[in-house]
Amino acid sequence: MASQHAITKVIPPLNFACVEEGLYRSAGPLPLNLPFVSDLNLDTVIWMASEDPSPDFLSWIRANGIKFLNFGIGEITAPWDPEVERNVIGALQALAEASNGRILVTCTMGRHRTGTVIGCLRRLQNWSITSTFAEYRRFTGGNRYRVIDELHNIEQFNRSSVALPELEDRQAWLQEA
Template identity: 45%
Template sequence: MDTNDDDDHPYINEETEIGHSTVQVRCAPAQRIVPPLNFCPVERYLYRSGQPSPVNFPFLLDLQLKTIIWLANEEPQDTLLEFCDAHSVQLQFVTINPDGGEDDNPWDGLTEHSIVTALQLIVQAQNYPLLVCCGMGRHRTGTVIGCLRRIMGWNLASVSEEYRRFTGSRGGRILVELLIEAFDTGLVKINRADAPRWLQSVGGMETKR
């Protein structure tokens, strides 16, 4: 897919004028289209969610994904691996702690190294359309997206509000918000010419080489 084209796409996070017409649905669709848990567009052709399951695969096909970033210590379910292989989707496995061992807590947060690794994939348009996901699509995914918002120049109040929107009734983790706040955005090397269009337009963004 050419992500620079302004062609029609079902989930590009743009407003659509519906008008006053009424559509009458007489029968159920032939195939269920179910988004993954906590799915949401982040920017044009960039999405976030929890781990997709087989019921979500028809929905993912509509996204025409090129890359899925998986944030975890363990591999995703075999069904997701098979989906990526069958549809030529690049699965980028970003481990939580690349230096850790089998005894690491699977609920631990991301390290600075893993955040930078994920963001380096996100700031390159060649990887789009792109989905960032973890088990539930809450804290690890929220950490990466929060650090991306820092790169985009969002204020911390807006970053925290977006993060907490996906954390459910238990609320956010203060350690995640502190990690986002302390993240050194200069660690992410951005070549403006290779960046997605929406990132190229970020005011005051410096080109990193």
């Protein structure tokens, strides 16, 4: 008889993707996603939703000594609401800091708020607007993208509003920004 070994299913969170080496995006991980997320060896989680992460995810973050940065924003309904702008810029500055190591950017579903942060990151990286929008739409479910996010929050994003750290203190994937 074959030995009975427990098999751990490795299931990524919804809308998971590797954005850059050591930078990931996703929906807020559920308990069944935690074995997968554990393998990412995260140093920092950047939370973009106004609602709190699940108690299981918060407990997992604490138990693993991961830095938790909350830049939660509510539903994006107006172009560059001051709260949205402040929190997106804060998240981008945290992303840029090499000291934050391996990072997961996440919100409830990993679509609009996370997508806005990653879209603005792509603008910092001098991506074309077409490529930036294509990536944003890949995670928003086709027709669920928001014109406010695209035209106002991403396209009109002022790159000079982010105070990037000195080159030696900056994430490698932002060296050219």
